[in-house]
Amino acid sequence: MAEPMKTWVSGREVEVPTTIPAIRAALPPERRAAFDQAVSEASVMEIHAVLRHWMFEAVPDPEADAIMERLAGEEAERRSAA
Secondary structure, eight states, X not given: OOOOEEEEETTEEEEEOOSHHHHHXXXXXXXXXXXXXXXXXXXXXXXXXXXXXXXXXXXXXXXXXXXXXXXXXXXXXXXXXX
């Protein structure tokens, strides 16, 4: 079994899921179908990139989420003003 992968989120060390079942379990329920589809449609040449994308999506980052929400709000304001 491989060593667990870890990263830092909001100043604390967190474990990153590295198996298909662990990644799926760490995702919010509403994202699991999209994960299943992405994994099942990935070719041998793409599967590593697909799994890397999803494994980091499975690790919540409240600071990054807040930034993305702010940017989405600003974009919505710009569109409504146009």
